[in-house]
Amino acid sequence: EPEVTQTPSHQVTQMGQEVILRCVPISNHLYFYWYRQILGQKVEFLVSFYNNEISEKSEIFDDQFSVERPDGSNFTLKIRSTKLEDSAMYFCASSEEDRVLHGYTFGSGTRLTVV
């Protein structure tokens, strides 16, 4: 069964450093997403991406965040200057055009720890 692959599974970074979280969505999917889950809290939507541009973003997704699909297979989330409160599990997801009918496929997540 096709999978969404995320790397690394765990990343530790110092406050103020830039991090890039990587995802390989399912190859025939058209929509790509990032979500995060702070420990013990709800899964929060960050951004959706379609046709090489952001289609929707939440208030969490401020100027510190950016997304990119650099080469037609990878989908990345960059945090420019990490803060302690960015520590969370970050999930990538992808979906076909009809995301309601076919649903979203999530990766296993990257646990980001900012120290």
Added chain:
Amino acid sequence: GNSVTQMEGPVTLSEEAFLTINCTYTATGYPSLFWYVQYPGEGLQLLLKATKADDKGSNKGFEATYRKETTSFHLEKGSVQVSDSAVYFCALIRQAGTALIFGKGTTLSVSS
């Protein structure tokens, strides 16, 4: 705004017990509703969905019915197994939206 409220966990049951996890939502228009499950160390997996009022989603013995009059989508299973131990998330997509909006998740622990 759009939001999902789930019952607080953890829920602790014995094997073969009946399960209900309550979920209510607030949304404009006619959202689509989902239950996702997260097993330890894994990502989120779609468990079931319903796209309009009175639809019943079902999968692996789990069921949930889209109730517009009570804005609810409660998850039920008649007889739980140890392997059902996981975190369960209720979620919605608003009409014409792309974002899945999740509840806080409910941890289910089933013992033999």
